[in-house]
Amino acid sequence: MSKSRRNTSFLPLDDARFTVKQRKPVPHEFVLDAIAPLSPMTRPMFGCLAIYVQDKIVLILRDKREQTADNGVWLATTEEHHQSLRREFPNMRSIRVLGKKVTGWQVLPADTTDFEQAAQHACDLVLAGILESERYRGHGDPQDRRPRR
Numbered sequence: 001m002s003k004s005r006r007n008t009s010f011l012p013l014d015d016a017r018f019t020v021k022q023r024k025p026v027p028h029e030f031v032l033d034a035i036a037p038l039s040p041m042t043r044p045m046f047g048c049l050a051i052y053v054q055d056k057i058v059l060i061l062r063d064k065r066e067q068t069a070d071n072g073v074w075l076a077t078t079e080e081h082h083q084s085l086r087r088e089f090p091n092m093r094s095i096r097v098l099g100k101k102v103t104g105w106q107v108l109p110a111d112t113t114d115f116e117q118a119a120q121h122a123c124d125l126v127l128a129g130i131l132e133s134e135r136y137r138g139h140g141d142p143q144d145r146r147p148r149r
Helices: 032-034 079-088 115-127
Strands: 041-045 050-054 056-063 072-073 105-107
Touching: 032 056, 032 115, 056 115, 072 115, 105 115
Parallel strands: none
Antiparallel strands: 041 050, 050 056, 056 072, 072 105
16 A cells, blocks of 8 residues: 655745755865864854864854954864964964954964964864863853763
8 A cells, every 4th residue: 555645736835934044064174074083063153163072162163254354263272272372373363253352262264374284283183182172062060071081
């Protein structure tokens, strides 16, 4: 016996109520490819793409039309690590769109000549467990979460 199928030919497919929202392309997708062995999770954040590894945010990928100076790879770090990271990434700087002179978040700007090389190096540091954030996804005490291995 064949299954009956619902006749949907009467639905107006050009109706705006039935359109599927197109997903934005992943900015700087090579970054996700580089850290794929860690099984990263992504979530939209501030119109960008946040990358988490074991519930810790490690990077944000940004490629917007406005305020393009902050496009690139954002590094989740703290001010105490800026000096050592600047030795690794000479073009790294604070994110301007956040409005502070110095921010915990730092950016590897996409408009620099060494952007892809610097982003790949940041991925290498993430893979090695060197570049990671103290920031956790969700709420609750970070002490309650498993440490990264």
